Amino acid sequence: MNHGRGVPDWIGSIWRTIALLSIFQCVTCWQFLKSSPNVYQRPLSSENISWQEAAARKRLETYNKIPQQWILPEDVLEAAKSHRKITGSFIEALLDNETLKITSLDPVDILEHIRNRSFTSVQVTTAFCKRSAYGHQLNENLLEIFYDLALDNAKELDAYQASHNSTIGTLHGLPVTLKDQFHVKGVETTMGYVGWIGTFEGHKGTGKERIIESELVRELRSLGAVPIAKTTLAQALASGETSNNILGYTKNPVNQELSCGGSSGGEGAVQALRGSAVGFGTDIGGSVVVPSAFNGVYGFKPSVGRNAYRDAANAERGQTVVSSVVGILGPSLASLKLMFRALMSTEPWRYDHDIVPIPWYEELYEQSEDSEAVTKLSFGILESDGSVSPHPPIRRAMKIAAKVLEKEGHKTITWDPPSHAEGYDIHYGFMDAGGYNDSFTQLALSGEPPVREMMQDIGYRTKTPMPILEYFNLTIRLKDYRNRYADYWKSMGADAVIMPVAPHAAVLPGGNYYTYAYSSIIDALNYCSIVIPVTTADQRVDKFDGKYKPLNDIDKKNWQAYDPDIYDGAPAAVQVIGRRLEEQRLFRIARAVDEALRRHGKLFGA
Known part of the structure; x- marks a missing residue:
């Protein structure tokens, strides 16, 4: 499909390309093994089965854990393939009334129902x-x-509530899902590696396979939350699209012609489908x-x-x-504030050495909501990072966010900080520093190849690690960059910054040219961020501009990948950025943005 606007020919046939991926992987597997002689290789198991068979067994094992009465008919699965959007009305039409009622509620309301015993x-x-x-x-x-373990847990919570006439904690009875980096007792963790099947992080016979639990999971359980499943992710956590050799490519359920993102793409998809409360x-x-x-949901970094990250795989x-x-x-x-506040109440710094001991002060949060000091805020607005310009839906989302804030009486200022290109270059340097030796070592455990998306981002072989003195110099460069950015922020007097999450509303499969750049800068600076959905792409409004002059080759590729018809209906969001360790203040500010969008969004085309 070519719309006569410079759109590459492969866009219309992208899913046929993915269907041929298994053939492609066989070739890349041979290339990978040949080009990585430094990686120690060993059999997948005593059976010495192929990685393809091991992955197929794992998929079937997971599928078989779904109760028979919840297996969807074949005609429903076929119908889903022909629908662009399977969130909202599509999946809701399959649910019984009680399931729909419960899963449609906000987590805050669900917990209230459990506390007053209108739900168990x-x-x-x-x-x-x-x-x-x-x-x-x-x-x-x-x-x-692991629904069986979850339901046993829920029964224990109900029994406790009945005998003590109270709940265990703030999150009593709330079902949660976790990216498959977190260990749950009695449950395997593969992190998408075929070679981790039947092991503990790739090692057999450690005795840890099913007894270790991540600190985050321990905290959630102490609060009464109920883990129910673990979500898929990008292979080696190394791509802006979610694909691995166990489950394959995960589509965006809001628009199945696009990617769900990565590396936590499985979690994004589950939240869009409301498969867990949080x-x-x-x-x-x-x-x-x-x-x-x-995926059109709220997010907090x-x-x-x-x-806590302790005892999680990485x-x-x-x-x-x-x-x-x-x-x-x-x-x-x-829901994000609820979870973060609850986790802070467990004093995680007492259990994880890397945690900073900063409690959540509810009194401060509530007082500052009504104080004169925060009634009017100042927002830096960064519409483009100067390297790759956002697609029309993202540009429109940014303009809507700025206009609703101005309507509320807040101040918006043009944000022109130290070069984001420099920050992205520094960030990429650290990501690339180890040469991905660890990731390729894990792939070699089974002989599985890197998937196409990982190869696109980091290649199909290990690289020479960065020399230590070069690494030291990069660290010095990062410190200098952080200080210059902090100085600029102070000089502008901004309370927060609003900018795109990415230059596009999701990506076409294989079109991950610049997905991470806008957001990786926030990690490089060690700032905090909250994602707020604003609108959806509209083919009638968000037109392709054939006169656009690309800034560079990457910008050209990104622009040519924009197709108003394909992107129609895709979520368009912004992120609100706060400074380091100012999470509580960021939640307060993000609330002002969210409420402004709710009050005035439609007025400006949201």
């Missing part, structure tokens, strides 16, 4: 397990399913905020040292100058 924990857990099971069959977004992902370059924006874990953080995805800003 078993009812709520059953509803979300059922909806997530439907969502997985339609979208293939779960790597691990979900958890990780972010080192946009891996929470990008899937949140692409804190600074380093806020949410890739390239030795690189800690720019660290990965645990983020939250949910259906509302209130």
Whole structure:
């Protein structure tokens, strides 16, 4: 399909390309093994089965954990393939009244129903397990399913509430999902690696396979939350699209012609389908905020040292100058605040050495909501990073956000900080520093090849690690960049910054040219960010501008990939940026943005 506007010919046939991926992977597998002689290789298991068979067994094992009465008919699955959007009315039409009623509620309201006993924990857990099971069959977004353990947990919570006439904690009975980096007792963690099947992070015989639980999971359980499943992710956590050799490519359920993002794309898809009340992902370059924006849900990325990462799996874990953080995805800003505040109440710094001891002060939050000091705010507005310009739907979302804030009496200022291109270059330097030796070592455990999306982002072989003195100099360069950016922020007097999450509303499969750049800068600076959905792409409004003059080759590729027809209906979001460790203040400011959009969004075309 070519619309006569410079759109590449491969766009119209992209899914046929994906269908041929298995053939492509066989070739790349041979290339990978040949070109990585330094990687130690060993059999997948004592059976010495192929990685393809191991992955197929794992997929079937996961599918078989769905109760028979929740298996969708073949005609429904076929119908889903012909629908662009399977969120909202499509999946809701499949649900019974009780499941629909419960899963349509905000988490704050669900908890109130459980507290006043109009719902039991078993009812709520059953509803979300059922909806997530439907969502997985339609979208293939779960790597691990453990509904039986979840329902046993819910029964225990109901018994406790009945005998003590109180709940265990703030999140009593609330079903959650987690990216498959987090260990849950009795449940396997593969992180999308075929070679991790039947092991603990690739190692057999450690005795840890099914007994270790991540600190985040322990905290959630202490609050009464109920983990129900773990979500799929990008192979090696290394792509802005979600694909691995166990589940394959995960589409965007809001618009199946587009990507769900990565690396926490499975979690973004689950939240769009309302498969759990709230979900958890990780972010080192946009891996929470990008899937949140692409799937039309709210997302929160804190600074380093806020949410516990202890005893979670990771890739390239030795690189800690720019660290990965645990983020939250949910259906509302209130749901994100609820979860973050609850986690802070567990005093995670007592259990994870890397956590900064900053409690949540509710009194401060509530007082500052009404104080004169914050009635009018100042927002820096960055519409483009100067390297790749956003597509029309994102430009429109940015303008709507600015206009509703001005309507509320807030101040908007043009944001022209130290070069984002420089910040992106520094960030990429740290991501590339180890040469991806760890990631390719994990692939070699089974002999599986890198998937197409990983190859597009980092190649199909290891690289020479950065020399230590060069690494030191890059660290000095980062410190200088952070200080210059902080100085600029102070000089402008901004309370927060609003900018795109990415230069597009999701990407066409294989079109991940610049997905992370807008968001990776936030990780490089160690700032915090909240994603707020604004509008959806509209083919009648968001036209392709054939006269647009690209800034460079990447900008040209990004622009040529924009097709108003294909993008129609895709979520368009913005992110609100706060400074390091100012998460509580950011929630207060984001609330002002969210409420302004609710009050005035339609007036400006949202």
